[in-house]
Amino acid sequence: MTESVSTIMLVDDHPLLRKGLRQLLEFEEDLAVIAEASNGKEAIALATDEEPDLIILDLNMQGMDGLETLRALREAGVSSRIVMLTVSDSDEDVVLAISYGADGYLLKDMPPEEILEKIREAAVGKMAISESLTQVLASAIRGNKSKTNLLAKLTSREHEILKLIAKGLSNKLIGRELDITDGTVKVHVKHILKKLELKSRVEAAVWMVNQK
Numbered sequence: 541m542t543e544s545v546s547t548i549m550l551v552d553d554h555p556l557l558r559k560g561l562r563q564l565l566e567f568e569e570d571l572a573v574i575a576e577a578s579n580g581k582e583a584i585a586l587a588t589d590e591e592p593d594l595i596i597l598d599l600n601m602q603g604m605d606g607l608e609t610l611r612a613l614r615e616a617g618v619s620s621r622i623v624m625l626t627v628s629d630s631d632e633d634v635v636l637a638i639s640y641g642a643d644g645y646l647l648k649d650m651p652p653e654e655i656l657e658k659i660r661e662a663a664v665g666k667m668a669i670s671e672s673l674t675q676v677l678a679s680a681i682r683g684n685k686s687k688t689n690l691l692a693k694l695t696s697r698e699h700e701i702l703k704l705i706a707k708g709l710s711n712k713l714i715g716r717e718l719d720i721t722d723g724t725v726k727v728h729v730k731h732i733l734k735k736l737e738l739k740s741r742v743e744a745a746v747w748m749v750n751q752k
């Protein structure tokens with residue numbers, strides 16, 4: 541028996557793909573698929589009822605697409621970690637997904653073992669982005685932001701937390717590391733994002749990693 545099992549909801553309008561992903565995950569003792577949705581509307585209702593730890597969301601769905609669904613989930617107050625799993629490596633899709641609140645972006649053509657590894661990382665609170673897309677996101681985020689000017693706005697504690705965000709740690713893991721509450725970390729993260737003019741912790745992580 542494993543000590544902790546991460547619960548997962550699959551959202552994809554292709555039954556065959558959901559079945560394949562479920563089969564990939566069901567052999568893992570620390571991961572459990574507890575719900576499946578075939579469209580955005582179902583996803584919102586199920587996510588609210590089931591409160592999974594992680595939602596794996598397809599981008600290209602009929603009707604309400606993945607980006608619309610992602611936005612609606614966040615607007616509905618769903619706090620589950622959400623990772624996009626898609627065939628699209630469009631720069632615009634990647635940047636929009638992260639800005640709408642996705643915690644990761646994975647490509648369906650990755651080897652199954654890599655997808656599994658990234659899903660496991662996302663489930664425990666780490667950032668999950670396909671290696672080939674990290675530079676795309678970093679370039680989009682970097683823009684004309686000055687490292688010195690923006691980092692100078694942060695307090696020493698905020699800088700400490702930002703470095704842990706860059707390692708892919710969740711609020712809970714950062715709290716344990718620094719011996720402070722999740723709530724305190726959440727407040728610091730909010731201030732960090734505002735000062736760095738970024739929209740999400742994933743943007744902050746990628747931005748920090750690429751400050752050389």
